[in-house]
Amino acid sequence: MKVLVTGGSGFIGSHVVDVLIEDGHEVLIYDLAEPVYGQKCEYIQGDVNDYERLIGSSRGYDAVYHMAAEANVNIFYEKPVISNYNTSNSAISVLECARENNIGRVLLSSTEWIYGSTGECEDTQITEETNYAQNPDHLYTSSKIAAELFCKNYSNLYGVNFTIMRYGIPFGEHARPETVTPIFINKILTGGEITIHGEGSQTRQFIYVRDLAEGNAACLKPEGRNQVFNINGREVITILDIVRTLEEIIGKKARVKFIENRKGNYKGRFISSEKAERLLGWKPKFTYREAMEKYVKKILEGTR
Numbered sequence: 001m002k003v004l005v006t007g008g009s010g011f012i013g014s015h016v017v018d019v020l021i022e023d024g025h026e027v028l029i030y031d032l033a034e035p036v037y038g039q040k041c042e043y044i045q046g047d048v049n050d051y052e053r054l055i056g057s058s059r060g061y062d063a064v065y066h067m068a069a070e071a072n073v074n075i076f077y078e079k080p081v082i083s084n085y086n087t088s089n090s091a092i093s094v095l096e097c098a099r100e101n102n103i104g105r106v107l108l109s110s111t112e113w114i115y116g117s118t119g120e121c122e123d124t125q126i127t128e129e130t131n132y133a134q135n136p137d138h139l140y141t142s143s144k145i146a147a148e149l150f151c152k153n154y155s156n157l158y159g160v161n162f163t164i165m166r167y168g169i170p171f172g173e174h175a176r177p178e179t180v181t182p183i184f185i186n187k188i189l190t191g192g193e194i195t196i197h198g199e200g201s202q203t204r205q206f207i208y209v210r211d212l213a214e215g216n217a218a219c220l221k222p223e224g225r226n227q228v229f230n231i232n233g234r235e236v237i238t239i240l241d242i243v244r245t246l247e248e249i250i251g252k253k254a255r256v257k258f259i260e261n262r263k264g265n266y267k268g269r270f271i272s273s274e275k276a277e278r279l280l281g282w283k284p285k286f287t288y289r290e291a292m293e294k295y296v297k298k299i300l301e302g303t304r
């Protein structure tokens with residue numbers, strides 16, 4: 001298939017592009033930033049909100065992965081206007097191109113944040129049937145919910161097919177350095193102090209970016225049409241588990257400082273990706289420990 005990937009130069013997009021190429025698809029990256037991770041495909045430098053350029057670039061394509069967005073929630077907080085434009089408005093731009101160019105599918109990168117990040121769904125098993133957060137506590141969440149709703153609108157109103165992919169917390173090669181896993185790795189390697197709020201017993205589900213990319217590629221199957229999928233890891237990891245796993249892999253004790261728990265630091269919940277396994281035959285290949293070993297090895301080789 002001919003597949004266009006907006007945001008294909010980014011952290012997750014670069015891995016999705018690699019897997020799509022390995023699967024035999026003809027891939028085009030459409031991104032403001034140049035691809036720097038050796039993705040072996042065509043590239044067009046463009047803004048997703050530049051509708052005319054996107055429509056010309058996506059003519060004749062079978063599917064569009066819409067991964068471009070403002071993924072850094074801190075930047076979103078600081079610059080809401082442009083961030084929302086790049087996140088939810090950009091979805092309309094892509095969907096409109098799909099309508100105009102008769103593109104068979106738009107696959108949207110979404111997030112587990114749409115279920116809410118605190119209180120509301122704590123200690124529950126979350127599936128794709130779980131409601132959107134009723135009181136989202138972040139602009140990013142609202143913007144992603146809007147992007148999802150636009151996909152559903154375009155399906156109902158114009159017959160544009162979609163797939164919504166709700167990611168867990170990704171880690172692995174090309175991750176932004178200011179996210180939790182690279183921070184902890186760096187602190188242990190350099191002897192810096194790791195600060196943990198509370199006892200470190202809060203749980204999270206992490207997904208190795210290569211597994212996540214394979215989950216994205218699996219969504220292209222016909223069974224993924226007009227469906228919503230959680231794509232997440234299966235292990236529940238405490239913050240302290242991250243530290244202990246890294247200590248074992250790196251072979252060095254971490255310096256950890258425990259401080260008072262943060263208000264609203266939610267304990268965690270379980271997000272099920274059973275639907276993706278059932279309909280698409282996808283599940284993560286690597287355990288948390290195996291994935292972390294691969295990632296740390298790449299960092300130590302200086303190739304992340």
Ligand SMILES: NC(=O)c1ccc[n+]([C@@H]2O[C@H](COP(=O)([O-])OP(=O)(O)OC[C@H]3O[C@@H](n4cnc5c(N)ncnc54)[C@H](O)[C@@H]3O)[C@@H](O)[C@H]2O)c1
Nearest residue numbers: 007010011012031032033047048067068069071109111167
């Ligand atoms: N990283 C996470 O923790 C996470 C978790 C869940 C969902 N997501 C979603 O996954 C997707 C990819 O995230 P990521 O972590 O790879 O982000 P990233 O910032 O590494 O990559 C995003 C890419 O989009 C491009 N981009 C942004 N605005 C654009 C525009 N207007 N036109 C063209 N290109 C533009 C950027 O240049 C960048 O290459 C995003 O939609 C994000 O919201 C990310």
